Amino acid sequence: MSRVVHTVSLTVARAATAELEIKRSRFRADVVRAATEDEARALVERLRREHWDARHHCSAFVLGPDQPGGEIQRSSDDGEPAGTAGAPMLEVLRGRELVDVAVVVTRWFGGVLLGAGGLVRAYGDAVRAVCDEAGVQRRELRRTGSLTVGHADAGRAENDLRARGVVVTGTTYGATGVELALAAPAEGTAEVDAAVAAATAGAAEVTWGDTGWVDV
Secondary structure, three states: OOOOOEEEEEEEOOOOEEEEEEOOEEEEEEEEEOOHHHHHHHHHOOOOOOOOOOOEEEEEEEEEOOOOOOOEEEEOOOOOOOOOOHHHHHHHHOOOOOOOOEEEEEOOHHHHHHHHHHHHHHHHHHHHHHHHHHHHEEEEEEEEEEEEOOOHHHHHHHHHHHHOEEEEEEEEEOOOOOOEEEEOOOOHHHHHHHHHHHHHOOOOOOOOEEEEEEOO
């Protein structure tokens, strides 16, 4: 069976933090983008160090779908009763169709037992709150490239390209010129190449690289 290639995905727009207090227990949720399992686990370890006095650091992350072997989903209850923390956290991420995202909910116990249902609601609500704070970013799988123009031409060239519908993802000023980072449809670069030729009167061309996720 051939592997499905996804060309559109959703992730969080930015890293964010949100806090809830429920029956004197404090829940702090942190969410970040994570492109690899190592990056996701690094968030957990960083928060363990920063909040060493907390009882639990429960986590969930979704990576993919371009990971080797396909999408990866993981969750951890970190000492909470099985199924009361990591699973509801992961369910929120899945319900919002977010990928390349990691979330950790740190809990300081307030002395009042919440029960299994209370924990499920608390951890789910914490993740919903931090995802609302972070916002959603749509991404597309695009071919990325770079275009170098002179300093005097950079502003006009960038404006012209944007007016022609070209996605310009970044601008880097160097000593000898300005590099514009461009993104073309994954299936081909012909339209962007033509727009660059028109915008620069044929004086410059794009150096194309690999495909990757681009915020749109």
